[in-house]
Amino acid sequence: MSGKIKILYLDDEPENLIGFKASLRLNYQILTAVNVPQAIICLNDHPEIKVVFCDQRMPGKTGVDFFEEIRVSHPLPVRILLTAYTDVESIIDAINKGNIFRFVKKPWIEADIIWAVDEANKFYLANSMLSVKNDELQKAYNELNKFAYSVSHDIRGPLSGILGAINLAREIDDIEEMKEMLFLMEKSVKKLDTYVLSMHDYYSLQRGELKITEIDFNKVTDELKTIFIVNAKINNVAFNVNVKQDEIFRSDYAPLRLILNNLLSNAFKYQDRNSNNKSVEVVVEVHNSVATIYVKDTGIGILGSHVSEIFNLFYRSNSLEVGSGFGLYNVKGALLKLNGEIEVQSILHQGTTFKVTIPSI
Amino acid sequence: MDIEFSFIVIDDSELDCFVTQKFLELSDKNLVIKTFQNAQHALEVIHENPNRNSLVPTIILLDLQMPFMSGFKFVEEFEKLSPEIKENYMIIILTILSPVSSPGDIYRIFNYGAVKSIVEKPLTKEKLLSLLNHVRLNPLT
Structure with a gap:
């Protein structure tokens, strides 16, 4: 009916x-x-x-x-x-x-009615499409506003910092102080670079179409391991990956990788520097055409009142580490594309676990 | 020369804290300077440890756009402190200005008594000198 x-x-x-x-x-x-x-x-x-x-x-x-x-x-x-x-x-x-x-x-006569209903239906659909488009536009405008804010803070902020440092450099004679400052300037430049890269992620997510391929999670995680193993070694974080996949899983590789990459990079980023027992664990299980991914860290955790906000664009719950406020928002966008879901469990000062479920397409 | 002012620098950017601190040190070797990357921590320190021992006025150089606690929020919370604490401090806004950050917000912050002036980033030697002159001409009451 x-x-x-x-x-x-x-x-x-x-x-x-x-x-x-x-x-x-x-x-x-x-x-x-x-x-x-x-x-x-x-x-x-x-x-x-x-x-x-x-x-x-x-x-x-x-x-x-x-x-x-x-x-x-x-x-x-x-x-x-x-x-x-x-x-x-x-x-x-x-x-x-x-x-x-x-x-x-x-x-x-019947033909009149049918014709009138056909036309009316077209009109109705055109109107509802218009209201859907309007909502989308409204959303795009809102994001543009946030984006404009972020441009001033996340792009001009580091730039003005670097400019200030250049001004200061004219007054400094001490080589050690100069080196310390160069190190901080490098951090600011890297932050800008990360920001530009995630902005690229963001736009490719918004515009791109799905490219479905067979996913071998062992290969995906192996690739991520080579990236994060360096970080794990330097910061003395135990890094474990465990994949159980006995069936074919089909999805789009790019958003999938983006999700894992962001969650892992957060897991390493928000470690408690003073802890002696730092670890990051990834568990992937593919069962009944659904992939369940856990990314678990022993980091600083997220304050309960902030949990509901962490997926918002440019939201940053912490000032300790460099963050652009893009990461988890992009994760959410990627999950929307893959029809997946995400849950967070976090205990302040003990760690955070993200659980992601993605259906095979 | 005796210590004239003490400074608290609040900025989420490590580089900006460093730059501001060095500029201050260059202008006067004898300044007492504390830096905070988290406005909440600064507020706690001010609250728990008011300048009871030193009678030196303290200038707070405050960034506006910060995660966790913004400069606006900081000023709001600062205003709730007791008058005995507040009378030793003055707040100078040190921020990037852009057409985006609505001017209304910036002007509104001057309604708070503790906020005395605003300096646009990036900080330079000249800006700092004129700021110090401004502060000397308008001492804390």
Whole structure:
């Protein structure tokens, strides 16, 4: 039933309703009402109604009055007036007050109705597409605003720091101080570089299409191991990877890698520097066409009140380490693309576990 | 010469803290300078350890855009401290200015009594000297 277009027909004469329903019930899902209150209840109960037919001549309210009312209260359904009675006044009213989409003359023939519903449906779809596009635009604008903010802080911030350092360099004679400053300048430049790279990730995620391939998680993690093993050695972090995959898994490699890369880089980044027992653990299990990935660290953890915000663009819960506020937002975007989900469990000063589930495509 | 001021630098960027500190040291070897990358920590230190021992006024050089606790939030919280603590401090905003950060926000922060002036990053020797002159001409009451 759900595939059929839902129509409401309001007419004070029950025989008209029965006739309408009898000839068109195979094409559409038809709801009927014999008076205005009934019709309103019906519209409230079935928000998915796309087309409303109404007889012009009814006791009490006319069809135009009814349309004028629901035009405000239920603006989405497309309004079509059925009438045998065609004086110019009522046509003008119907158009100006009722803002109707079509007239169908009584007695109607089936082809007229079908044609009118087809056109009305197209109109309805175009309107709803428009509102979807509007929402998307609104979202894009909001992100652009955040982006503008971030440009000033995350790009101009490090730049002004480096400029300040150059100004200072003119006043410094001590080579050791100079070296210390160069080290800090290098960090700022690297931060800028990371920022630009993740911005690239962000845009490729927004624009790219899915490229489905067979994924061998052993290969994926091996590749990540070569990247993170250096970090693990330098910072004395135990790094374990455990993959259990006995079945074929299909997904898009690029977003998948982005997810793992970001989660791992966070796991290493937010370690407790003073701890003697630092570890990062990755567990991948593929079972019944679903990949479950755990990335577990013994780091500084996330404050409970911040957990709900960490996936927001440019959100940073911590000032200890360099972060752009892009990472987890990109992870969320990538998961949306792969139809996956993410959960976080974190205990402050003990560590964080991210659990990611991704269905095979 | 006796110590004229003590400084607290609050900036999430390690490099900016370093640069500001060095500029201050170059201008006067005898300054007492503390740097914080987290505004919350600075606030705690100010709260627990007001300048009871030294009668030297303290100038807080404050960045605005910081994660965790922004400069705006810091000023808000600072204003809640007791008058005995506050009277020893003055806040100077040290930040990047851009058309993006809405000017309204910046002006609003001057409604707080403790905020005395604003300096645009990057810091230079000239800016620091004129800032110190400004502070000497407008001493804490």
